[in-house]
Amino acid sequence: MTQSVSDPTGLHRVLDRPLVLPQAAQRLDTRRELWPDEVRIRVEKLNLDAASYRQLERTHTTEAGEVDGDAVRAAVLDIVAARGKMQNPETGSGGMLVGTVEEVGERSPLGLRVGDRVATLVSLTLTPLVVEDGLERWDGRGEQVPCDGYAVLFGRSIAAVIPDDLDPDLSLSVMDVCGAPALTTRVVGRYQGATVAVVGAAGKSGSLSLVAAKEAGAARTIGVVPHQGEADLLTGAGIADEVVIADARDPVALRDAVVRAGGPADVTVVCVDVPGCEGGAILATSDGGTVIFFSMATSFSAAALGAEGLAADVTMLVGNGYTPGHADLALRLLRGNEGVRRLFERRL
Structure with a gap:
């Protein structure tokens, strides 16, 4: 059972007992409804971190030396479904995402507004995430993952509004390593x-x-x-x-x-x-x-x-x-x- 009062670090979304921080948790609560200091993002794209993607790529390479994109996609879906976040169990790492703000809690300190297009600057390893399209537009052969779903940011999360003068994919690549x-x-x-x-x-x-x-x-x-x-x-x-x-x-x-x-x-x-x-x-x-x-x-x-x-x-x-x-x-x-x-x- 989750906490009834939210915590800016996201402890109220942690399903593990004894309680740990969201990044260390095995499972997060991904309910759509927000606590007052949270923000929900409609996800457009995930950016898997390099170490995580390379591990998935190596694991799902055929004897002919070709990456099995379907297997990579299935592995990512399995991780998100099991953990409520994207955290590669082998590398411990995740990545970040781009999306549009669809709801802002009344006490959110992040300064975001509904309709803002943002890149999250906190790891997917601690971000509650639900994938709703089966990653059907992703071939499993690259770090940037088209995705339809939603994610939740906490009171101490970080997100940046994507600048108008740069290609969104370029902005995502830069913010991923900033x-x-x-x-x-x-x-x-x-x-x-x-x-x-x-x-x-x-x-x-x-x-x-x-x-x-x-x-x-x-x-x-x-x-x-x-x-x-x-x-x-x-x-x-x-x-x-x-x-x-x-x-x-x-x-x-x-x-x-x-x-x-x-x-x-x-x-x-x-x-x-x-x-x-x-x-x-x-x-x-x-x-x-x-x-x-x-x-x-x-x-x-x-x-x-x-x-x-x-x-x-x-x-x-x-x-x-x-x-x-x-x-x-x-x-x-x-x-x-x-x-x-x-x-x-x-x-x-």
């Missing part, structure tokens, strides 16, 4: 003339983090990518001082590539969606430096024990996806840099 450049800006600003290495630099969060680092005063930015194709894309975008190719899962290769490009780095930002990159990121960072892990594929025990075993005097931060003003910052960076905008538009 925490990374915001935290990068904050950390790089603490150093004087920092050298910043971004691992996974041609991706969404990586490319925005490169631009944010330079704007925050980095003297040298190093973009690390896994192969020549991404190196060519990143070089063409012109957003990194140096572009290097290295397998981020190979600690020595990653360290050496960053050092050859002018490192070790004062700040290393990890934006890749594969496991096993912790040791290399630590080795690529100078004593007294900072490593920002902005990937749900990160093993934080491996990072902590790895740094201890290497006697590495580095600060390690978990990118939590929220920094005040993060959406506005990311959109401004996109508008102001043609190179990073091309990288994003190429992915749509």
Whole structure:
């Protein structure tokens, strides 16, 4: 039985006992009726986070090497139906959504109005969600998922109205990763003339983090990518001082590539969606430096024990996806840099 009084964190929607926060819950209450501080969104599109989608893709790839889109779609539907939210049980991650506000509780503090088209800036892992169309318009072969259904935001949720001057899909892609450049800006600003290495630099969060680092005063930015194709894309975008190719899962290769490009780095930002990159990121960072892990594929025990075993005097931060003003910052960076905008538009 749910609570009769709402809580701004969404505890009143948690069906688990003993009570846990919505993100940790196994099941959420998805009833359509709102508590006074809630907002209901008519969902138009889900954006699955990269780590979650890659896991689903790998799990449902045929022996011929083709993604079984029907199986991926069925897996997502099963997760949402079972949990009342989109939270991949393997990765623990979810994503975000775009939709239109259809009802606002009388005591909602979010400042939203009926008819606003918004992107949620809180994870699907804690957002009550109901899918009503069986995801019939999605082929299961991409992170952006056309969807008809509804979702509920709590009093402490975050949502941003989609700007009129950008394609909605482009806005969704940017807002999905807006925490990374915001935290990068904050950390790089603490150093004087920092050298910043971004691992996974041609991706969404990586490319925005490169631009944010330079704007925050980095003297040298190093973009690390896994192969020549991404190196060519990143070089063409012109957003990194140096572009290097290295397998981020190979600690020595990653360290050496960053050092050859002018490192070790004062700040290393990890934006890749594969496991096993912790040791290399630590080795690529100078004593007294900072490593920002902005990937749900990160093993934080491996990072902590790895740094201890290497006697590495580095600060390690978990990118939590929220920094005040993060959406506005990311959109401004996109508008102001043609190179990073091309990288994003190429992915749509």
